[in-house]
Amino acid sequence: MFGLDKKDTSLLMIVAVLTMFAPFILNPFPTDSGLAQFNAGYPDLMQRFVIFGIFAIGFNILFGLTGYLSFGHAAFLGIGSYSAVWMFKLLSMNIIPAIILSVIVSGLFAVVIGYVSLRRSGIYFSILTLAFAQMCYNMAYSVLGNPASSYNLTNGETGLQLLLDDPRVLGVSATADGSIPVTNLFGLEMRGSETIEMGAWSFSFSAGYYVSAIIMLLSFYIAIRVFRSPFGMMLRAVKCNQNRMNFTGLSTRPYTLAAFVISGMYAGLAGGLMACMDPLAGAERMQWTASGEVVLMTILGGAGTLIGPVLGAGAIKYMENIFSKINDTVLHGWFSFLPDGLEDFVVFVIHPFVGKGWHLTLGLVFMAVVIFLPGGLVEGGQRIMNLIKRRKKSDDDAAETQPAAE
Amino acid sequence: MGILEVKGVGKRFGGLQALGDVNLSVQENTCHAIIGPNGAGKSTLLNCLIGKLIPDTGSVMFDGQSVLGRKPFEINQMGISRVFQTPEIFGDLSVLENMMIPIFAARDGAFELNAFSSVSSQKDVIERAEKVLEEMNMADKRHMNAASMSRGDKRRLEIGMCLSQEPRLLLLDEPTAGMARADTNNTIDLLKEIKEERDITIAIIEHDMHVVFSLADRITVLAQGTPLVEDTPEKIKGHPKVREAYLGESA
Ligand SMILES: Nc1ncnc2c1ncn2[C@@H]1O[C@H](COP(=O)(O)OP(=O)(O)OP(=O)(O)O)[C@@H](O)[C@H]1O
Ligand SMILES: [Mg+2]
Numbered sequence: 001m002f003g004l005d006k007k008d009t010s011l012l013m014i015v016a017v018l019t020m021f022a023p024f025i026l027n028p029f030p031t032d033s034g035l036a037q038f039n040a041g042y043p044d045l046m047q048r049f050v051i052f053g054i055f056a057i058g059f060n061i062l063f064g065l066t067g068y069l070s071f072g073h074a075a076f077l078g079i080g081s082y083s084a085v086w087m088f089k090l091l092s093m094n095i096i097p098a099i100i101l102s103v104i105v106s107g108l109f110a111v112v113i114g115y116v117s118l119r120r121s122g123i124y125f126s127i128l129t130l131a132f133a134q135m136c137y138n139m140a141y142s143v144l145g146n147p148a149s150s151y152n153l154t155n156g157e158t159g160l161q162l163l164l165d166d167p168r169v170l171g172v173s174a175t176a177d178g179s180i181p182v183t184n185l186f187g188l189e190m191r192g193s194e195t196i197e198m199g200a201w202s203f204s205f206s207a208g209y210y211v212s213a214i215i216m217l218l219s220f221y222i223a224i225r226v227f228r229s230p231f232g233m234m235l236r237a238v239k240c241n242q243n244r245m246n247f248t249g250l251s252t253r254p255y256t257l258a259a260f261v262i263s264g265m266y267a268g269l270a271g272g273l274m275a276c277m278d279p280l281a282g283a284e285r286m287q288w289t290a291s292g293e294v295v296l297m298t299i300l301g302g303a304g305t306l307i308g309p310v311l312g313a314g315a316i317k318y319m320e321n322i323f324s325k326i327n328d329t330v331l332h333g334w335f336s337f338l339p340d341g342l343e344d345f346v347v348f349v350i351h352p353f354v355g356k357g358w359h360l361t362l363g364l365v366f367m368a369v370v371i372f373l374p375g376g377l378v379e380g381g382q383r384i385m386n387l388i389k390r391r392k393k394s395d396d397d398a399a400e401t402q403p404a405a406e
Numbered sequence: 407m408g409i410l411e412v413k414g415v416g417k418r419f420g421g422l423q424a425l426g427d428v429n430l431s432v433q434e435n436t437c438h439a440i441i442g443p444n445g446a447g448k449s450t451l452l453n454c455l456i457g458k459l460i461p462d463t464g465s466v467m468f469d470g471q472s473v474l475g476r477k478p479f480e481i482n483q484m485g486i487s488r489v490f491q492t493p494e495i496f497g498d499l500s501v502l503e504n505m506m507i508p509i510f511a512a513r514d515g516a517f518e519l520n521a522f523s524s525v526s527s528q529k530d531v532i533e534r535a536e537k538v539l540e541e542m543n544m545a546d547k548r549h550m551n552a553a554s555m556s557r558g559d560k561r562r563l564e565i566g567m568c569l570s571q572e573p574r575l576l577l578l579d580e581p582t583a584g585m586a587r588a589d590t591n592n593t594i595d596l597l598k599e600i601k602e603e604r605d606i607t608i609a610i611i612e613h614d615m616h617v618v619f620s621l622a623d624r625i626t627v628l629a630q631g632t633p634l635v636e637d638t639p640e641k642i643k644g645h646p647k648v649r650e651a652y653l654g655e656s657a
Binding site: 003004005225226228229230231232233234236237239240241243244245246247248249250251254255258262 | 456458477478479482483487488490494495496497498499503506507508510511512514515516517518519520521522523524525526527528531567571
């Protein structure tokens with residue numbers, strides 16, 4: 001279906017079903033229960049899951065296929081966000097033009113940054129991309145963000161925001177009641193959401209999430225097509241042996257540049273979508289930590305695999321948002337059944353791993369995955385599947401040999 | 407005029423004159439062997455032909471056009487394919503994929519952004535790749551990871567990859583090194599057959615004299631970066647200078 005083979009179609013279908021039912025799946029615990037803490041089915045977080053999923057899917061086209069490790073992809077994320085906010089300021093609050101501009105502008109930046117950085121490979125390439133991203137970050141923070149100058153594209157430290165006197169030529173500067181209009185898709189407001197109460201559970205369905213999720217599915221579909229295309233095969237060949245490619249009549253540079261630009265556009269799309277969900281853009285989105293995060297996501301999930309980056313993005317965003325909310329009060333609540341001294345001790349031990357210390361947990365998980373599962377979470381999944389298959393098979397074998405033994 | 411004309415080519419690595427003053431003319435649709443002791447500069451000479459090295463002096467003309475100053479992929483697109491002394495293949499890719507890449511390169515040129523058609527829909531390329539694998543006796547290995555094969559098989563794969571492009575000039579750098587005797591004989595037969603069927607010129611570097619004398623129409627003996635003699639296989643066999651310099655016999 002859709003030009004995919006059976007296996008890829010079912011993968012796409014599974015991802016589609018999971019994302020469409022995410023509001024249920026991510027909220028397995030009743031609202032009042034102690035475990036509600038672990039529910040991730042609220043719009044804000046679900047949007048982050050899919051948007052960072054897009055970011056990581058695109059990053060994987062470059063890193064997973066060609067092996068070129070960019071340390072500056074957050075620059076495109078930020079550029080996408082700024083472009084989208086400018087579109088909201090100047091044209092209209094409809095997200096379509098905003099997203100289109102994000103993708104185009106980040107694509108243009110990717111052409112320039114990629115053209116220069118791809119003159120080198122390995123660590124030098126990584127350093128060049130990092131340098132470019134930090135340049136973008138600092139420009140956004142200072143030169144291009146000085147409210148007093150006429151070059152104020154980013155509004156510096158404050159971040160680029162919507163104002164009541166923005167022109168919005170195809171829309172309105174302000175609504176009838178004097179507030180800033182909200183982002184929408186032909187009238188469907190992104191922040192709009194419905195909450196359904198079912199017994200002890202409550203599920204929220206947000207327009208923003210579903211729009212982002214559908215765009216993520218589209219991005220995922222395109223990524224599958226790229227992976228399965230002759231172009232994707234060439235990118236894998238680049239990772240393997242550039243010498244052989246050159247002496248086989250293939251010019252590697254345009255291949256790597258195309259991969260770089262495609263992944264830059266994915267990042268721009270993710271950045272644009274972020275601004276659609278929450279129309280402001282700040283320079284911190286371009287910081288090197290954000291670039292590092294997408295590297296972690298891709299490797300954690302499984303670089304070079306189709307679904308890996310999405311899993312990695314989900315895992316990291318889950319930890320960031322859920323683990324970070326577990327503070328000492330919550331911990332005391334959980335372990336109150338223990339005798340006082342022991343309770344304090346257990347809380348003392350767990351404390352560094354949760355709340356503000358969630359990075360420590362992430363670091364440990366990341367190390368464990370890299371050391372024991374070099375293929376990321378996907379490899380973990382495959383191993384479990386193989387184990388089940390083998391057990392099933394040995395059960396079958398046992399069942400078969402039984403009659404003979406009788 | 408030969409299809410390949412090498413004139414006065416010299417190449418120096420620091421203090422080492424790897425190639426002195428090499429003149430070589432390879433006639434179209436012949437097989438020209440280059441033999442010589444280790445370190446004679448044979449591989450260096452091939453490197454100068456395919457843009458891997460740029461010679462310090464001299465000129466290299468292929469089919470009337472200079473190859474100097476061109477990038478390796480451009481030289482390949484002119485019709486020169488090369489098999490390396492240590493196999494250069496795509497280790498992480500399957501054997502079939504390895505075979506498809508040069509066919510794509512020959513069909514679509516140096517770059518083609520067909521990111522939206524699936525590989526499995528490229529029937530002509532797959533068919534051609536399967537056919538070459540068949541010819542190489544490797545059809546049963548098509549789904550193997552190329553890196554996991556033996557050295558001899560990697561070599562045969564690489565030969566197949568080059569042949570699949572139907573080059574006008576095929577450069578072979580010790581193509582049968584590391585191959586089992588049977589595979590060596592198969593390779594000789596295959597190259598003979600291809601030589602008869604197609605318009606192809608072959609330049610081969612080889613230490614195995616059986617291979618050389620089975621295939622070559624002419625032989626150049628290279629020693630210390632300069633051609634010693636160039637002649638027909640029969641004459642070379644009896645040449646005293648060759649026996650002395652290369653076959654290691656005192657005259
Ligand atoms: N890139 C290089 N840098 C420095 N020296 C080199 C380089 N390539 C080759 N040489 C030297 O040039 C000389 C000729 O090397 P070359 O590989 O051409 O020999 P060869 O005739 O192919 O030998 P063999 O039969 O062992 O393959 C050798 O002494 C080698 O060490
Ligand atoms: Mg050599």
